[in-house]
Amino acid sequence: MMRTTTVLFVTVLLLVVSSVVNSCPPSDRAALLAFKAALREPYLGIFNSWVGNDCCHNWYGISCDQQSRRVADISLRGESEDPIFEKAHRTGYMTGFISPEICKLTRLSSITIADWKGISGEIPRCISSLPFLRIIDLIGNRISGDIPSDIGRLHRLTVFNIADNQISGQIPQSLTNLSSLMHLDLRNNRISGPIPRSFGRLRMLSRALLSGNQISGQIPGFISLIYRLADLDLSRNQLSGPIPASLGKMAVLATLNLDANRLSGNIPVSLFSSGISDLNLSRNSLEGNIPDVFGPRSYFTVLDLSHNNLKGSIPKSISSASYIGHLDLSHNHLCGQIPSGSPFDHLQASSFVYNDCLCGKPLKPC
Template sequence: MKLNVAYFLLLLTATVTFVNSCTPSDREALLSFKSGLTEPYIGLFNSWTGNDCCSNWAGVTCDPTDGRVNDIILRGESEALEKTGRSGYMTGSLSPSLCKLDRLTTLIVADWKTISGEIPACITTLPHLRILDLIGNQLTGSLPSDIGKLTKLTVLNVADNRLTGPVPPSIVDLSSLMHLDLSNNKLSGELPKDIGKLKMMSRALVNHNELTGTIPESISEIYRLADLDLSSNQLTGSIPSKLGSMPVLSTLNLDSNKLSGEIPVSILSNGGLNIVNLSRNGLDGYLPDVFTAGSYFSVLDLSFNKLKGAIPKSLTAARYIGHLDLSNNHLCGSIPLGFPFDHLEASSFDNNDCLCGSPLMRIC
């Protein structure tokens, strides 16, 4: 009996040792990935030696139960680098060998500044991928057209690259997506009309691209959405009024587009909206007189539009307004007295047709 127990413990130890070591196929895929990149200053890949990629390979973690690679986390801007006074710099491209790591849940290769080439199309074959973060490189080409296959993806961040082409229609199939950042690229075409299918999304940042078309009304169906930034594109049409009825939306940036029509009453009467920037569009009509004691705006920027009429007196009832900019419109009449106007500068009201009163030098 004692011999049997000892034999069982020996087998268990051997098994644990085996599953904690790197599989040869994963090690080969990692080394192929490494061969496509050059990092000359930090020596990041110096630790990628030996047979076991699960032990002390910088940025690589494995599942302890089977020794398969789960995470690759390589950040060019991190606390560790900041302490050394260095910033990451890496050249090369992302090898399709990454797609052989079919147990990968996290792929972060971020802020290396000069990694170029395309996102491997086969990335969409990784069934367990939850985080894809490639921000801050010089990636070109388009987003994989079948990116919707990554149904477990919660984070998609490819900001600050040079990506072109459309936002793939299949993106609406990312049913688990919570954070979307496509900002600062050269994406073109229209946003998918049914983008509202992304019910789990809390942040959608698609600013500084070349998107055209209208703002899909279905965005208002994303009830968890807190931050929406579509600024600095070429969007046209009116602002969907239903955006103002979104329950948790706190930041709405639509500035620097070609939007027209009136500002929806619902936007300015939504007590949950904290940052609203609609500047540099072609919005016209009157400013809705709908501010109440529940209005709280740290930023309300409506400058560089075609707004007319008087400044609503109800603005003085707002609980808080930090930065207010109504400059470069066609507003007329006297600037209301009291808060928040008593702490604003003249630049907030410059270049209107006939505004008068403090802080302008024009007497009513």
């Protein structure tokens, strides 16, 4: 009888020890609960699962490292296909702020707190002290304040997405120290000031999306040093000066959106003999002629040069392009006959209106 009791006691003890060993540390659990206390989510109840001692087990949006049992990932997205959202037939809405207590989770690899619409406050300054952080995704909230000035300390960071918020201030110089950064999304904020001249140091960057801000100054030619860059969107800002010709010499650049700025000067010939397939230069103050350099290698899904001060005739070489899907030359000072054949035979009059003296199909006969 005593032997049976001893075996039972040892078994229970082993189970308790195993449970403690396999649980997240109490300090991580406390940090998560303090993080939760700063937020209010009244509709879906996503925090109802944050109970018990083990924050690595069935806590919604929390993942832990298998070996250390430290919290590694926070993934809370307000627009999701998760059954919680589908059952409620709604997207998420959360208010409050991101508590600095999150910085006590020193093994964090990713922070995704996205699309909650009502989260305000600032990005915690201490976030740049998390050495293992690879992903920061805070898109679609109401976060304000500046980007932390020492964000460049996060040498492992590959994704920095703070789009659709109310972030202000300038792009900090230290951001160009993010040597692993691949995806930068600052769209639709209130960011002002220039693009740092050292932006070209972001050699791993493949997407740079900075549209819908108040960024001013000139486009640094050093951006062309980012040989992996495929998408560059600087539209709807206050950029001025010429378009650097070096942008047309980038190896993999496929999308270049510079529309709705204050750019001036001639359009660089290099942009039309490059690999860029989506080119939007509309709503600027560009002048001169449209370069007559199109050929069989020219392939554009979008070519928008509307709302500028371009003059002269439409280059006949456009007809030799392998493909042009959408072409808009409206609101310029172009003159002469619209060329015939592809792509002109499938374009609407809206692509050519409000020029000085264009004629021919689809406009009035010459």
